[in-house]
Amino acid sequence: MMSRLSKVLCAVLLAATSMAAHAHRFHTSITDISYNARTRSTEIVHTYMAHDIEALLMNLYQRQFDLGDPEDQEVLRKYVEQQFALKGPDKQPLKVRWVGMTIDAQSVVIYQEAEQTPLSQAAFIRQGVLIDFLPDQVNTVNLNEAGTVRSLTFMRQAIEQPAR
Numbered sequence: 001m002m003s004r005l006s007k008v009l010c011a012v013l014l015a016a017t018s019m020a021a022h023a024h025r026f027h028t029s030i031t032d033i034s035y036n037a038r039t040r041s042t043e044i045v046h047t048y049m050a051h052d053i054e055a056l057l058m059n060l061y062q063r064q065f066d067l068g069d070p071e072d073q074e075v076l077r078k079y080v081e082q083q084f085a086l087k088g089p090d091k092q093p094l095k096v097r098w099v100g101m102t103i104d105a106q107s108v109v110i111y112q113e114a115e116q117t118p119l120s121q122a123a124f125i126r127q128g129v130l131i132d133f134l135p136d137q138v139n140t141v142n143l144n145e146a147g148t149v150r151s152l153t154f155m156r157q158a159i160e161q162p163a164r
Contacts, residue, residue, distance in 0.1 A: 027052055027137040031084075031127060034144035035119040042086070042119045044096065044112040048130065053108045056133045067103045076101070076108075080129055086114055086163075087124040094121060119145055119163075125152065128159035 029052075032045045057065040057076065065072045077098050085093040099111035114122075130137040131154065139154040143163065152161055 027130065027134040029129065029137070029139045031139065031141045032144065033086075033119060033122075033125075033141060035146075039113075040116050040118070042114040042117050042122070044084075044086075044114070046080070046084070046110040046112070046129065048108045048110070050103065050106055050108050052130055052134065052137075056130060059133060067101070067108065073101060076110075080110060083126070083128040083130075083132070084112075085126040086122040087126065087160075088121055089123040091124055119143065122163045124160055125154075125163050126160040127152075127154040131156050131159055 027049070029046060029048045031047075033042060035042050053067070053076065054065065056079075057072075060079070061075070065075070067073055067076065081096075081098070084096075086096060087093050094114050094117055096112050096114050099113050101108060101110045103109075125141055127139045127141050129139060131139065135156060137155070141152045141154065143150045143152070152163075154161065
């Protein structure tokens with residue numbers, strides 16, 4: 001049988017372990033980029049942690065955001081368009097259209113499209129979303145070209161990289 005002191009000590013250790021696990025959060029995102037031969041467009045799907053996006057917007061504007069509200073979505077759209085870009089060989093941004101977004105308690109998923117643009121035209125990628133706010137943010141970009149997937153990792157030291 002465990003003594004009362006042993007039980008208390010176990011409870012304290014479990015609580016401390018739980019707090020340490022809760023305090024250590026990973027700041028990551030995934031962006032999937034692929035060419036859709038049917039539409040002849042490059043499709044971009046970003047997935048971010050909802051609490052990271054909420055904290056970013058609160059930090060930038062000192063107010064709560066409701067991402068179900070079109071005006072608040074517009075604020076996020078402008079931020080993402082400043083921080084993410086597909087660029088041609090001349091390092092000029094390719095035209096990327098905002099398609100929309102979905103939000104739930106865990107994630108914010110953003111849809112974009114480079115209409116009538118094959119993925120092969122993207123020579124460089126800039127993926128700095130949240131990196132300017134969270135020093136340990138890591139953004140993974142998966143490039144799906146003809147069924148072959150390559151991944152690029154973007155961090156504070158490298159927010160723009162060659163796509164090839």
